[in-house]
Amino acid sequence: xxxxxxxxxxxxxxxxxxxxxxxxxxxxxxxxxxxxxxxxxxxxxxxxxxxxxxxxxxxxxxxxxxxxxxxxxxxxxxxxxxxxxxxxxxxxxxxxxxxxxxxxxxxxxxxxxxxxxxxxxxxxxxxxxxxxxxxxxxxxxxxxxxxxxxxxxxxxxxxxxxxxxxxxxxxxxxxxxxxxxxxxxxxxxxxxxxxxxxxxxxxxxxxxxxxxxxxxxxxxxxxxxxxxxxxxxxxxxxxxxxxxxxxxxxxxxxxxxxxxxxxxxxxxxxxxxx
Amino acid sequence: xxxxxxxxxxxxxxxxxxxxxxxxxxxxxxxxxxxxxxxxxxxxxxxxxxxxxxxxxxxxxxxxxxxxxxxxxxxxxxxxxxxxxxxxxxxxxxxxxxxxxxxxxxxxxxxxxxxxxxxxxxxxxxxxxxxxxxxxxxxxxxxxxxxxxxxxxxxxxxxxxxxxxxxxxxxxxxxxxxxxxxxxxxxxxxxxxxxxxxxxxxxxxxxxxxxxxxxxxxxxxxxxxxxxxxxxxxxxxxxxxxxxxxxxxxxxxxxxxxxxxxxxxxxxxxxxxxxxxxxxxxxxxxxxxxxxxxxxxxxxxxxxxxxxxxxxxxxxxxxxxxxxxxxxxxxxxxxxxxxxxxxxx
Ligand SMILES: Nc1ncnc2c1ncn2[C@@H]1O[C@H](COP(=O)(O)OP(=O)(O)O)[C@@H](O)[C@H]1O
Ligand SMILES: [Mg+2]
Numbered sequence: 001x002x003x004x005x006x007x008x009x010x011x012x013x014x015x016x017x018x019x020x021x022x023x024x025x026x027x028x029x030x031x032x033x034x035x036x037x038x039x040x041x042x043x044x045x046x047x048x049x050x051x052x053x054x055x056x057x058x059x060x061x062x063x064x065x066x067x068x069x070x071x072x073x074x075x076x077x078x079x080x081x082x083x084x085x086x087x088x089x090x091x092x093x094x095x096x097x098x099x100x101x102x103x104x105x106x107x108x109x110x111x112x113x114x115x116x117x118x119x120x121x122x123x124x125x126x127x128x129x130x131x132x133x134x135x136x137x138x139x140x141x142x143x144x145x146x147x148x149x150x151x152x153x154x155x156x157x158x159x160x161x162x163x164x165x166x167x168x169x170x171x172x173x174x175x176x177x178x179x180x181x182x183x184x185x186x187x188x189x190x191x192x193x194x195x196x197x198x199x200x201x202x203x204x205x206x207x208x209x210x211x212x213x214x215x216x217x218x219x220x221x222x223x224x225x226x227x228x229x230x231x232x233x234x235x236x237x238x239x240x241x242x243x244x245x246x247x248x249x250x251x252x253x254x255x256x257x258x259x260x261x262x263x264x265x266x267x268x269x270x271x272x273x274x
Numbered sequence: 275x276x277x278x279x280x281x282x283x284x285x286x287x288x289x290x291x292x293x294x295x296x297x298x299x300x301x302x303x304x305x306x307x308x309x310x311x312x313x314x315x316x317x318x319x320x321x322x323x324x325x326x327x328x329x330x331x332x333x334x335x336x337x338x339x340x341x342x343x344x345x346x347x348x349x350x351x352x353x354x355x356x357x358x359x360x361x362x363x364x365x366x367x368x369x370x371x372x373x374x375x376x377x378x379x380x381x382x383x384x385x386x387x388x389x390x391x392x393x394x395x396x397x398x399x400x401x402x403x404x405x406x407x408x409x410x411x412x413x414x415x416x417x418x419x420x421x422x423x424x425x426x427x428x429x430x431x432x433x434x435x436x437x438x439x440x441x442x443x444x445x446x447x448x449x450x451x452x453x454x455x456x457x458x459x460x461x462x463x464x465x466x467x468x469x470x471x472x473x474x475x476x477x478x479x480x481x482x483x484x485x486x487x488x489x490x491x492x493x494x495x496x497x498x499x500x501x502x503x504x505x506x507x508x509x510x511x512x513x514x515x516x517x518x519x520x521x522x523x524x525x526x527x528x529x530x531x532x533x534x535x536x537x538x539x540x541x542x543x544x545x546x547x548x549x550x551x552x553x554x555x556x557x558x559x560x561x562x563x564x565x566x567x568x569x570x571x572x573x574x575x576x577x578x579x580x581x582x583x584x585x586x587x588x589x590x591x592x593x594x595x596x597x598x599x600x601x602x603x604x605x606x607x608x609x610x611x612x613x614x615x616x617x618x619x
Contacts, residue, residue, distance in 0.1 A: 092505070108497070109492065109493045109500055109501065110497065110563075111492075111496050111563045112496055116492065116493075119489075120493050120504050120506060121501070121504035121505035122504070125485075128485070130485060131485060131486060131489070
């Protein structure tokens with residue numbers, strides 16, 4: 001069974017194809033009835049790169065990842081997955097295409113142990129469904145260690161882990177079970193500085209292992225620490241698209257905060273408190 | 275950035291103390307409770323120490339335990355079954371009246387009753403999925419439906435509130451040997467339900483902790499949406515659990531039928547709560563996703579010891595239900611406390 005799961009470090013492609021584009025969006029748009037949530041989105045998700053998607057509340061970030069994760073279909077443009085025009089009918093189909101999504105609510109059962117959660121739905125078992133407990137614990141342990149997460153007792157319930165560790169278990173699981181692209185929906189939003197660091201390190205490790213990472217965030221500082229390319233959404237459209245070399249943290253922060261709008265606000269506030 | 279220690283270094287997650295590991299067994303509270311109840315009645319109730327009374331206590335415990343086991347699994351899977359008590363009576367009535375009405379071999383009635391009991395379980399699961407209502411409500415409906423059927427159909431067929439006697443029907447002897455035999459070992463009188471109970475406990479405990487289906491049960495009860503998202507067939511798992519309750523209700527129903535040869539239509543009402551109490555005392559969370567089969571069986575043993583211990587001690591048995599209620603609340607508090615300790619970092 002374990003042969004079916006691809007490990008990131010011994011994948012067949014090695015380092016040669018790290019810049020391969022896995023997902024390409026061309027003028028993609030999405031309307032909910034007469035609400036146009038997304039319009040004219042162009043985006044490349046490549047292996048070995050972290051693509052950061054930033055934007056204010058309601059900008060369309062979640063809608064964008066739901067399209068790639070197979071929860072919603074798009075209504076304009078086209079989405080290419082491995083070069084093929086693709087419409088996902090379900091999250092299952094996206095998973096089968098190697099696109100795994102880790103939502104903020106994580107898809108972990110809090111009272112179950114770490115190793116049971118790691119293998120949930122993909123248990124290693126012998127005849128009559130007998131679980132291979134020792135083997136699963138060993139794999140979970142080595143996969144987590146490989147990515148820098150050390151959990152001394154894998155029988156501990158997932159709910160007892162820190163928020164950062166929980167995120168990492170969910171991501172490690174997606175990677176172990178063959179994801180080529182992982183989409184992370186605001187993984188650092190609910191975390192403190194230290195725990196965010198754990199997750200950000202993990203994102204870098206996943207990238208270096210050759211995965212494509214789509215990192216959704218509010219936080220330009222977090223994005224700038226790990227991102228290779230940045231897409232800022234505003235009211236459902238791309239307001240800025242840049243590679244890391246072509247942008248500074250100040251520009252990114254300014255774009256996020258809505259540059260001009262912030263200056264206007266500053267003036268307004270100054271008028272209120274002379 | 276390159277050091278491999280992400281969280282290890284802060285020293286708070288290192289080793290869990292031994293007592294925390296011990297407390298992380300869900301059944302630990304029930305084990306302590308069973309020992310306490312045992313010691314109590316050994317001290318205050320002389321008849322409790324008599325060997326022939328042990329058989330009676332174990333019989334009581336086994337008839338509760340046979341149902342507490344599947345009810346506990348179902349609760350760990352996140353659902354309730356309030357029809358579990360009357361379903362036992364339905365199974366027994368169905369077997370006897372099918373065989374009696376059409377003058378069939380009693381085994382035909384026994385097998386059709388099995389189909390019926392599994393069907394009731396399946397219906398509960400199906401109704402739950404279709405209506406998306408809480409199982410508490412869905413099975414409350416089934417509880418009343420079955421209770422009405424038990425009375426009405428029996429009156430129609432047998433003309434009273436007791437099922438017809440089946441001792442003269444073909445196949446009675448072999449069926450009685452299977453479902454209601456007993457043995458005596460040196461003054462200790464043991465009914466076959468003890469064997470049923472032990473086998474069910476072992477099978478269910480192994481399934482929960484060592485089989486893939488156990489993982490699915492824990493996940494379906496713990497976080498159904500998440501379980502579905504990673505490909506766990508939560509709906510089928512739950513329907514299977516309801517059908518397991520149905521199977522055990524049938525087994526206990528057959529024992530009841532062949533042990534007493536006739537069944538009262540109002541039997542079993544209220545027992546569903548005793549099964550749930552045994553499961554909760556055994557460490558099952560009402561919210562699902564956590565619990566123990568062995569714990570539920572210990573809960574049944576506590577019930578058996580208490581039920582008879584109160585009588586043996588010469589106390590007024592009218593207080594039994596009060597005692598059970600106190601025990602339920604107490605056990606829930608202890609289990610909640612224990613779980614917090616176990617989860618502590
Ligand atoms: N299921 C839906 N039905 C109708 N409108 C929706 C739905 N989901 C999102 N929207 C709208 O689409 C826009 C983008 O939302 P969303 O993608 O959730 O933004 P973000 O994740 O960036 O906060 C919002 O105006 C929101 O109200
Ligand atoms: Mg969102």
